[in-house]
Amino acid sequence: MSHNTFGHLFRVTTFGESHGVALGCVVDGCPPGLALEAEDIQAELDRRKPGQSRFTTQRREPDQVKILSGVFSDDRTGGRQLTTGTPIALMIENTDQRSKDYSEIRDSYRPGHADFTYDAKYGIRDYRGGGRSSARETAARVAAGAVARKVIPGITIRAALVQMGPHAIDRANWDWEQVGQNPFFCPDAKAAALYETYLDAIRKDGSSVGAVIEVVAEGVPPGLGAPIYGKLDADLAAAMMSINAVKGVEIGDGFAAAALRGEDNADEMRAGNDGRPRFLANHAGGILGGISSGEPVVVRFAVKPTSSILTPRQSVNRDGAEIDLITKGRHDPCVGIRAVPVAEAMMACVLADHTLRHRGQNGERP
Amino acid sequence: MSHNTFGHLFRVTTFGESHGVALGCVVDGCPPGLALEAEDIQAELDRRKPGQSRFTTQRREPDQVKILSGVFSDDRTGGRQLTTGTPIALMIENTDQRSKDYSEIRDSYRPGHADFTYDAKYGIRDYRGGGRSSARETAARVAAGAVARKVIPGITIRAALVQMGPHAIDRANWDWEQVGQNPFFCPDAKAAALYETYLDAIRKDGSSVGAVIEVVAEGVPPGLGAPIYGKLDADLAAAMMSINAVKGVEIGDGFAAAALRGEDNADEMRAGNDGRPRFLANHAGGILGGISSGEPVVVRFAVKPTSSILTPRQSVNRDGAEIDLITKGRHDPCVGIRAVPVAEAMMACVLADHTLRHRGQNGERP
Amino acid sequence: MSHNTFGHLFRVTTFGESHGVALGCVVDGCPPGLALEAEDIQAELDRRKPGQSRFTTQRREPDQVKILSGVFSDDRTGGRQLTTGTPIALMIENTDQRSKDYSEIRDSYRPGHADFTYDAKYGIRDYRGGGRSSARETAARVAAGAVARKVIPGITIRAALVQMGPHAIDRANWDWEQVGQNPFFCPDAKAAALYETYLDAIRKDGSSVGAVIEVVAEGVPPGLGAPIYGKLDADLAAAMMSINAVKGVEIGDGFAAAALRGEDNADEMRAGNDGRPRFLANHAGGILGGISSGEPVVVRFAVKPTSSILTPRQSVNRDGAEIDLITKGRHDPCVGIRAVPVAEAMMACVLADHTLRHRGQNGERP
């Protein structure tokens, strides 16, 4: 991962600011011959789109994606639009930028935001809506992820919100069907009901709250991952940590593994039907030695509470003067919610990349 | 990060297997003119060296480093050996490889180890001592880290073990001086005393236990980090996750941030003496928007229990037959202990790399 | 250089096909605070634009560039638009695509073109106007080059056509002023007059002809270049060879150096005024050991004749049947002409990249 590009053979370069002309990405290295329509990408973008419930920002962006390059159709493709192996550029024009008065955030450093650090690094900053540091950039990732999914049709990637504030779900209630049926991408219907009340109160307070997201990839063949410094878990950790507001990433049992003894942590094996081991547990989260084991790849990450809140906080401005600050504007009370489709996209990109890398160096996948 | 290389301008490529001829690394991109003696590197290696207490593997390796290239001294350097800007190759020859009977691990897949996944990926595996997947590779990282520290002389990097099994230290007792005075790199003298008894029991049981390590970098100037996909925290997450047996990484408050409300998580600011903000808290762990804030960079990571234990576990062998397995040999009952100097090395490498990157694209550091 | 991205700290990713929706690039790693208007880029694009004389393709493309991201202006910038250090996306929409009948090139492999090889590699091909393999892609390079020039304001980069077909210019007549005054970018007025007659005849024959271009960068400080595999000349060779139809690249005396004896090839030195050597000759073309010497960097490259000609050539079609083929459509009789501004752009990008890399690893430039 480097600057605004990630991936090695399946490479994604994103661009764009929150209130600029457009944002988007170039997906380079996508194999040729895959069916890809704008609608495939739009469907994923719509899941992430703001303004779909009262629990996400009220900014209204259609987030309409345009494919600028890298696909082709003619009579020989039977009318289907196929990837050609050349770079796929995707663009989403910004429409609802509200060219309002930005003087407040122009001069002030909002606590928890990247205002001060961008100024410290670059000496200049597009402060409108957070500029490049806005979570709006993740729309480009979701678009890229939709392409990545085409590369790995045998792999199912799903994510869910498993904790909001201090309230974890009851894993016994886990039902993937539920994820699409509440505004929180929550797999536990009971927890979702609780979150509704809880987040309404947070929202009315002008406050915000953190969350934990879990991403699961099923159908990952054993053998993906490039030890030592392109380990599958290392790449996933970087991918998830690069999402806005993420402060922690764990694989399988994660931090809980530290408290275990070796006997309890070992994923025992029995003979499987297909000639490969059947694991009796998955503490490892599907990755051993940086390489996938064939078990579901399980990643969790923590999102901090949205930094924009209505309670006044102490801060300073660009001139070093001390100020008290509240952050007006349209914001997500729990930015973790919209991180759910973003997490799926990052998982898809990493797995697509490692699939191509494995095939390149080790021949076909097992 | 890609395959066996990490870093962008300060680049480290490691090589070597646990029981091969030698292991080491090539450090590419180190600035010229830095004083570097083998002793500087050796001092760091000695901290990681096995066999220093009864709590780490009894393998006896002197881990003597040789500098093969990239340094120079003559009368004009006043006898000091200086880096020249060319690649610095470092080699550590293996001596205590015990060419014993490996038939057991040759054919069996040890639970929790990378035996099956390396076979699945490569179809062949140097099983002696774990081969490339052995934590012995981290000696090369520690050597590279010693070079990295030369690049960032104003930054102090220290790590400590803050949890062993279920037993966290009492942070009120934190004393960096203690870290060098017990075999656990533990900053809490009282906890260290407890660990001694606790780990002795684990060791005698032939069992093992996990740990949590915390790494802190002080004196990091604001402005380091390359958004969006080379964020400082994303690179640190990948760096730590690439260490053997690590299952989780967090920055600042990490997973605890998920349970906070926005008011509690915001690091408020007041005017500082040096013209930059003084932060009243550091929930963010020194990183905002992927860029360092000037506050201490704080990273924690979880290490799973050593997978090699004496309790029989169910497994399969290469031929798919079911077996019961115990893992004999010399092992660390808590592999997290020796991860402490490794974590410092990875932090040093990442910060050296980002220092050079920032200087390249944004001019001098603030 | 890798896939559709080149550069290391100053990185350019291009996208787009000849007859697709749009083409463009993302310039990543551009330092912040540089004044950049669309007009700056447009001026360079206009030099490369087709249809400006009867000697280039009659395709009419306004080649209007849009800056989608990475720049910012407000009252604090005094109305000037500045780069922000974030990725600069540039887009040029295709307008004159002539959705005509492509059935001929759809099924046939035009000799000298990339039709067969793209099919062999990808199994699918956007054949309209050559798709991704069209020289139209170089518009994106020229746009990126305009940004690169901002990074290296002290360096003057100029290119010229120095040979058309078998007719080399007379170097004694070299006058940079002439380059802008004839449709060939030719620095020798007399040769330009000859080329007019010569190329008219070629054009009327439905034939085409090759060319040699020379690019010169003056004001390059000594010290740029990253030995061993990022040598300045190696990067320039790759950059120029990546331009469509280029078949050879040389630095300084180039191939002529093979015929020299050591005494004649050595660039002798005398004391310079500024404390650095003054070179008495520049056979080396400004690069020694892969590092700039402070002398002008001189690169020449050969462009093959345009492959699209009206004389029938033997070929085969996709089905393997033998055919005779002429290539109708709008084409440049000497594609080398429009390679002149492209060459300047590539030189600018490589020098900008190496300037940042040098600054990163070696501190400020000498």
Add this chain to the structure above:
Amino acid sequence: MSHNTFGHLFRVTTFGESHGVALGCVVDGCPPGLALEAEDIQAELDRRKPGQSRFTTQRREPDQVKILSGVFSDDRTGGRQLTTGTPIALMIENTDQRSKDYSEIRDSYRPGHADFTYDAKYGIRDYRGGGRSSARETAARVAAGAVARKVIPGITIRAALVQMGPHAIDRANWDWEQVGQNPFFCPDAKAAALYETYLDAIRKDGSSVGAVIEVVAEGVPPGLGAPIYGKLDADLAAAMMSINAVKGVEIGDGFAAAALRGEDNADEMRAGNDGRPRFLANHAGGILGGISSGEPVVVRFAVKPTSSILTPRQSVNRDGAEIDLITKGRHDPCVGIRAVPVAEAMMACVLADHTLRHRGQNGERP
């Protein structure tokens, strides 16, 4: 290509100075399961080894390679040593360094050498035998090339010297068998006889002379190459230009193509037996649009005369004082000779890399 690493999936990182402890490389990304013995590598190194005739430097280096990692053998491999997919570190210890008086080159800038530019870049320089800028580094490339050849067993790579000073060979006399039978790697026996007399005279004069080398790869399948910025010819151009003293690179007809008309340059096609086109000519040198066509890949490059000569040349020293300088020591009168096996190695590495990249992104090779 970046710093001291080249390649993307098949990656080579070299290290070492002319008179340092050792030089070598790490080959990363080599597929597993390939038979590789030190003898395979040694055989290639012996072809490049100095001191084999009076026409190359009299330095006596056994250039004995050691494989430090990345290979494995046991009873299951039938005693054969196989690659394991992990990094292959290769080391050649320096033995004949002659720790003589270097005071002359320590303080002086030898014309044509990298002395001044390394000082300008790094401010410090290992001047012993040229340090990192010595052609001794190419031993590491030859070693890596021997590994690369294992990756592409169906491809035959051969190089030859085709011009020495002003004397080109007669291509009608081309006989690959001759290449191993004269000290010049010359395929024309008659030219070789001439070179013997010619180079003897050059040598006795204390002078030197340039050369042109041609490298040919046969059996390259169509489809290798990664447009736009990882084109096969662009990568080859960088690879060859990175060899010491190279000043020009061309593919196929190269610079001669500039003088051709389109009709003469087009490589016509007829139906082939294997379903792919049979080309009637190969002006393109086996590459169209940056992708291999299945025809032999033909690359030529020019090597300047060795800069170390016994005729005094004007120069300056580190302090800026003007001096006259001759370069004593052991040198090659025609450094192009030993570039022949180096060129083969670079071709092998580039083709191995592109073979893996193609397989990764486009499935199996045609």
